[in-house]
Amino acid sequence: MTEGRTRGFPGKALAAVDRLMPQWAKEVVPKSLRGRVGSRMAEGARALPSYARLAALMSRYRVDRLVGTDPATFEARIREFLDMDDAAMEGFRDPERQRAFSVRFRWGHDHDFGSFALPGMMGDRHLTMLATFRDRLGALPFSLEGKRMLDIGCWTGGASLVLAAMGAEVVAVDEVRKYIEALGYLQQAFGIEGLHPQTRSLYECRGEGFDDAFDIVLFAGVLYHVTDPVLALRIVFDCLKNGGTCLVETAAVRSRRSVMKYEGPSEDVAAARAGDVASGWNWFLPSALALARMMRDVGFADVRAEAAPGSRVYAVGRRAGHVDMLRAGLSARDVR
Numbered sequence: 402m403t404e405g406r407t408r409g410f411p412g413k414a415l416a417a418v419d420r421l422m423p424q425w426a427k428e429v430v431p432k433s434l435r436g437r438v439g440s441r442m443a444e445g446a447r448a449l450p451s452y453a454r455l456a457a458l459m460s461r462y463r464v465d466r467l468v469g470t471d472p473a474t475f476e477a478r479i480r481e482f483l484d485m486d487d488a489a490m491e492g493f494r495d496p497e498r499q500r501a502f503s504v505r506f507r508w509g510h511d512h513d514f515g516s517f518a519l520p521g522m523m524g525d526r527h528l529t530m531l532a533t534f535r536d537r538l539g540a541l542p543f544s545l546e547g548k549r550m551l552d553i554g555c556w557t558g559g560a561s562l563v564l565a566a567m568g569a570e571v572v573a574v575d576e577v578r579k580y581i582e583a584l585g586y587l588q589q590a591f592g593i594e595g596l597h598p599q600t601r602s603l604y605e606c607r608g609e610g611f612d613d614a615f616d617i618v619l620f621a622g623v624l625y626h627v628t629d630p631v632l633a634l635r636i637v638f639d640c641l642k643n644g645g646t647c648l649v650e651t652a653a654v655r656s657r658r659s660v661m662k663y664e665g666p667s668e669d670v671a672a673a674r675a676g677d678v679a680s681g682w683n684w685f686l687p688s689a690l691a692l693a694r695m696m697r698d699v700g701f702a703d704v705r706a707e708a709a710p711g712s713r714v715y716a717v718g719r720r721a722g723h724v725d726m727l728r729a730g731l732s733a734r735d736v737r
């Protein structure tokens with residue numbers, strides 16, 4: 402299969418996107434956001450038409466909308482999560498060899514609860530990212546009524562909350578138990594019937610309740626954290642119903658070629674030992690073209706990918722129907 406014959410994502414178009422790197426990539430990051438994980442991705446996306454609409458949905462999650470508790474109890478419980486430092490809870494034997502955010506609780510996405518507000522490590526990425534999938538890739542309808550969605554690697558669930566407010570039934574998974582506990586608490590406190598947080602690795606999103614189960618899978622900010630990106634994408638494929646769509650967002654390397662960069666955890670582990678913040682490590686970072694090719698190789702059709710600010714890539718693919726993939730060397734032989 403050559404790039405030229407592949408529908409939706411010809412190599413030349415990628416090169417053009419890369420070269421022209423849109424205006425929204427060049428805007429200045431507000432000082433207040435500098436240094437936060439999600440800051441560079443937010444450039445320009447706040448100006449997208451859907452951003453304000455999506456931001457307005459977050460007002461459903463303010464203390465005046467609590468159903469299960471009172472504001473003082475709610476705030477006290479939320480503050481108990483902050484700075485929680487618990488390696489045992491996550492099952493780690495050697496916390497120094499683990500990702501700092503997995504050991505020590507960090508709030509994920511900005512959240513104004515009305516009587517108090519929490520800045521998130523990802524800033525307002527839950528809004529900029531969803532606005533980007535809506536407005537730049539045309540891949541996310543505003544009404545998600547009747548849609549089943551899977552949010553893989555949800556952290557404290559900023560995007561899951563927005564998607565639930567858009568009407569979707571959302572299964573939100575993360576491998577870090579404490580983040581799912583926090584999101585579970587929000588779900589109860591706000592009585593969000595369509596939100597189902599689960600402590601679960603991406604690799605465990607298989608079998609009953611996952612296979613062929615979702616209209617849309619959001620797989621954002623996770624691909625570069627996993628040891629097996631090809632298997633990960635195939636699991637995403639298997640989770641979708643026929644006709645379903647995956648929304649992939651990832652850190653990437655800027656290259657017009659189809660390359661994967663191996664980073665690995667050693668630098669972050671060294672930083673942790675030296676007492677610095679080890680923000681989390683990357684295993685493999687794809688170029689946009691490599692991501693598009695991996696998506697096609699695991700079965701996706703109509704793959705489109707677009708380079709974004711801060712060396713990120715957004716990609717969309719559709720599961721037209723079940724197709725087998727090359728089995729040689731596949732790390733899990735039981736993928737469907």
Ligand SMILES: C[S@@+](CC[C@H](N)C(=O)[O-])C[C@H]1O[C@@H](n2cnc3c(N)ncnc32)[C@H](O)[C@@H]1O
Pocket residue numbers: 509523526527530553554555556557560574575576577580601602603604621622623626627
């Ligand atoms: C960079 S954050 C992205 C958060 C959110 N999806 C977003 O895009 O703003 C990565 C999240 O993925 C989770 N994660 C990493 N590897 C995972 C895996 N194999 N299975 C499930 N969650 C994972 C991390 O715990 C973290 O919460």
